[in-house]
Amino acid sequence: MSTWANLGLQDSASPLMEQLTFFHDHALLILVMITVLVGYLMFMLFFNNYVNRFLLHGQLIEMIWTILPAIILLFIALPSLRLLYLLDEINEPSVTLKSIGHQWYWSYEYSDFNNIEFDSYMIPTNELSIDSFRLLDVDNRIVLPMNSQIRILVTAADVIHSWTIPALGVKVDGTPGRLNQTNFFMNRPGLFYGQCSEICGANHSFMPIVIESVPVNYFIKWISSNMNS
Ligand code: CUA
Numbered sequence: 001m002s003t004w005a006n007l008g009l010q011d012s013a014s015p016l017m018e019q020l021t022f023f024h025d026h027a028l029l030i031l032v033m034i035t036v037l038v039g040y041l042m043f044m045l046f047f048n049n050y051v052n053r054f055l056l057h058g059q060l061i062e063m064i065w066t067i068l069p070a071i072i073l074l075f076i077a078l079p080s081l082r083l084l085y086l087l088d089e090i091n092e093p094s095v096t097l098k099s100i101g102h103q104w105y106w107s108y109e110y111s112d113f114n115n116i117e118f119d120s121y122m123i124p125t126n127e128l129s130i131d132s133f134r135l136l137d138v139d140n141r142i143v144l145p146m147n148s149q150i151r152i153l154v155t156a157a158d159v160i161h162s163w164t165i166p167a168l169g170v171k172v173d174g175t176p177g178r179l180n181q182t183n184f185f186m187n188r189p190g191l192f193y194g195q196c197s198e199i200c201g202a203n204h205s206f207m208p209i210v211i212e213s214v215p216v217n218y219f220i221k222w223i224s225s226n227m228n229s
Pocket of ligand 1: 162200201204207
């Protein structure tokens, strides 16, 4: 999760988020090079007195400063497209979780397992325990197995919400009347926090998401204990 003074991306917990981080760094490096070059040129303009009273056209330089930026943009566009289609790829998911956005909480359904369903509300500040996070912890966490392909189906019951987990590189809108699909693969255990990212009303900030990433045998234990009740 994000903590104090963390201005960059969060540590990735999935291979796709790792790729997104690589792409971010790549794009940022190109951005820095352009900014430094243009900044240097603009700065140096103040300190020269080159004047050419007969300058009317420059075919060659215009060719260069048109084609060169286009080539630079290709170096961003092609990796971006690669990632876009990689994010869409779904490889035989072993668990499907359906998350439904409501004003203002999320509810979840494990459709593969006797249709376990529950609501997940933020824990209000006055009910927090000493080790929980304000505005981020929920009463019922999502439990999912690590090292498994997981499919997420997102929808909403009232207005548009957005199911967003930065550490997993997942951000999908929950839209009433639609069922959106995404997927991820968690490569380590832990708690992964997220929040709704679609301005959905007065308590938009108060519908966080918590995933508990656990080994597969723990997940089986959890799911079977919930199926019996
Ligand atoms: Cu739901 Cu913002």
